[in-house]
Amino acid sequence: MTADADVKVEAASQLLASQSILKVLGPGLITGAADDDPSGIATYSQVGAQFGYGLAWVMLFSYPLMAVTQAISGRIGCVTGRGIAQNLRRHYPRWLLQGVVLLLLIANVVNLGADLGAMGAALQLIIGGSEIPYIVGFAVLCVLLEAFLSYRQYATVLKWLTLSLFAYVAVLFAVAVPWREALTRTFLPTIVLDAPHATALVALLGTTISPYLFFWQASQEVEEQLRRTVKPLYVTPSQSGSELARMTTDTWVGMGYSNLISLFIIIATAATLHASGITDIQSSSQAAEALRPIAGVFTFAVFACGVIGTGLLAVPVLAGSAAYAVCECFDWIEGLDHKLKDARAFYTIITLATLIGLSLNFIGIDPIKALYWSAVLNGVLAAPLMATMLLIATNPRIMGTLILGPAMQIVGWLATAVMLLATIGLLVL
Template sequence: MEQPTSKLPDEPRRRRTSFLRTLGPGLITGAADDDPSGIATYSQVGAQFGYTLGWTIPFSYPLLVAIQGISAGIGAVTGQGIAQNLRRHYPPWVMRFAVLLLLVANFINIGADLAAMGAALRLLVGGSQLFYAIVFGLICASLEILISYRHYVMALKWLTLSLFAYVAVVLAVDVPWTTALRGAVIPQFAFDSDHAMALVAVLGTTISPYLFFWQAGEEVEELHRRHLARLATHTRAAGAELARIRTDTLFGMGFSHLIALFIIFATAATLHANGITQIETSAQAAEALRPIAGEFTFAIFAVGIIGTGMLAVPVLAGSAAYAVAEMFRWPEGLDRRPREAKAFYATIAVATLGSVVVSFTAFDPIRALYWAAVINGILAVPLMAIMVMMVSSPRVMGRLTAPRWMVLMGGLTVLVMALATIGFLVL
C-alpha cells in the first residue's frame, strides 16, 4: 500500500506536541523543587565542598522519582489527595499531625522564598527588599486565585524555563568538566557534622512533603479536566494515564536534578575556587558571583531566583491549601472558581501573604530554613512510609496497586531519609 508521504513531515511535530501535553504536574513539581531556598542549599554545597558532593544529586533522583510517582498514583487512582486518604484510612490524629507540620514548614519556606526574591530584585535594581517581597506575594496569590486552572498551569509550565538561567551561568564560567563529572558519579563523603548536614540539606530540599501533597492534588485536577473521577473506576483509561504520569514524573524530576547539579557546578567553579565557602541565602550567592564571574553571570543568577520563586511559592501555598481543604472537607481545586471554593483560596492567600511576615522579623534566614528542614524531615519519613503502605494496598488502590519496584524503591527512600535525619540530629 502506498504511504501518505505528504503527512510524514508533520509526524515529528505531532510527537513533540504530544510529549509537551504529557508534561504537567510532574514537570511543575520538579521545577518547584528548585526554589530559592533550594538554590541557597545547592549554592552552599558547591561553595563549601566544591564538586565532591555533586553525586548527591543523581543519588537522590531515583528516590524522588519513586516517591513522587507514588504521590501521583495515589491522587490519580483514588481521585483524592494525600490528606483525604489519610483521613479515610488512618486515625484522625495522623492527618492532623501531618497537615500541621506541613503548614509550619510551608509557612517558613514561603517567607524565605519571598525574602530571597525581594533581595534578588534589590540587587538588580535597588530599592526595598521588604516592599518587593510584599509585591511578589501579592502577585503570586493573585495569579493563583484569579487565573483559570488551564491558563494557570500553562503559565507555570512557562515559568519552568527560568531554570535555564543556571544552565547559562554554567556556560558562562570556566568549569573543569573532568573534575565536575567525577564528583557527580563517584561518591565522596566524610562522617562529620558538616557532611552530614550537607547531605540532609540536599535530601530535605529535594524530597519535601509539600511536593507530595501538590502532585497528588494536581493529578486529581488533571482527572477532572479529562472528566474522570478516579482511575480505580476507569480502568480502561488507567494504562494511558499512568503512562503519562510516569513520563511526566521522570522528566520533571530529571529536569529539576539537572538544574540542581548545574547550580553546584557553577558555585564550585566560582565561589569555592576563590575561597568563598559560606553562603547563607540564594541572593548572597548571586552577589558573591558579581566580582568573580562578572555582571552577566550575577544578573542571570539573580533573575533565576525570581523566576523559580514565582513558580515555587504558588506550589507551596497550593499544597497547604489542598491539605487544609481535605482535612476540613472544604470544596477544593484550582479548577473551581473562587466563589465555589472560598476557604480553599483563602488558605492560599493567607499562606502566601501571611508568610511575608518572615521578611519583617529578625529571624536568621538560615536558622529558619534549618528548622523547616528539621520539620520536613520529621514529617517526610512517617508520611512516606504511610504512602508506601497505601500504594501497595488493594483496599486503597483497588486493582491498581503500585508495581513491586516502586514499592521497594519507596521503602528505600524511607530508609535513606530516616538514616539521614537521625544522622543530622545526632552528629
C-alpha cells in the first residue's frame, strides 16, 4: 500500500464521521491505559518528586515513538490475523521465538507481582488491615474475570476500567500547580546530561514502550476481527482502508491518553512532593501516602484508588499477553473468546503467571530490585523485538500489499534506535 498515509487519513475521517468515537476505541485504548500500571505510576511519581518538571518533556517525546510502535504491532495482527509470537513461529528461527517468549514471560511475572503488591498496599492505605488478603483477592479476581467472561464482556470491563486513570486528572486539579513553570519546562525543556537524569530518562522510556504491550495489542486486534467476523486484511485488502483507520485512530488516541495521564502524574507529584522537599519515592503506594499531609485526604485517596483501578486493568493484560505468547509459540488454542474447557492451556498460563507473580510478594524479594530487573529484561527485549516487528511489517510475503509506508518505517526505526540506546544506557548506568 504505497499511498498508505493518505488512505488512512481519508478513511479515518470517514470512519469518525459515521461512528461514535467510543465504538472505534478498543484494543488501542485498553493497551495505552494498561501502560500506566502501578509500577509505571511509581516511576512517574519518582521522576516528578526527584526532578520536578524537568523531565516532563519526555512524555511528549515518547508519544509518537510509542504510538507508531503500537500501531505496527496492531497492523501485524489486523493484516495477518495472527499475533506476534505466531508470526515469529511461522517465519523466523525457533530459537528467536523461544528466547523472546522466555524473556517476556519472566519480565511479565515480575511486573505482575509488583503490581499486585502495589494494589494491596494502596487498599491497605485506604481501609486499613493487612495487605496480604487484599493482594490475594486482587489476584483471584483478575483470574476469574479473564476465565469466565466472554471477550465482548471482558473488553467492556477493561474499557470502563480505563476511566480509573481520570483519578490523576482529579489529583492534578486538586493541588496548586504553577502552570506557567510546568508548561514551560514541558514544552521548552532544559536537557541535563548527568547520570541521575539519564537513568530517569531510561526508566521513563522503558516504562512507556514495553514488549508485553506489543503482544497484547496484536492479539487483541485478532480477537476484534473474530468478534466482528472480519477476515484478516491480507485476504481482503479492499477492506484495509477502514480497518487500518479504525486501528490507527484507536492506537493514537489510546497512547495519547496514556502519555497525557503520565504527564499529569509527573506534574502533580512535582507540584506537591518535589515542592515540599520529598524527592525519594519508590512505589506508587508510597507516593499516595506522601501526598496525604501535603495535598489532603481527598487527593491521597483519589491517587490510591487510581493505583487500584489501573492495577485491575494492567494485571490481566500482563497475564494475558504472556498466555498469548506462550500458546502461539506452541500453536495451542488461545484467546479470551474461547471457553475455559476449549482453551485450557491458555487459561492455565494466565493463572500460573498470576499465581507466580503473587508468590513474589511472600518470599522476601525486594520489589524495587525486582522492578529494576524487570525493566532491564524489557529493555533487552524491546529493541530487537521492535526490529523484528518492522521486518515482519515490511515483508510482502507476510503482509502482502499492506506493508508499512515509508513514514511509519522511519519513525519505527527511530523508536527502535532510541530504545536500543536507552537499553545500553540502562546497562551502563
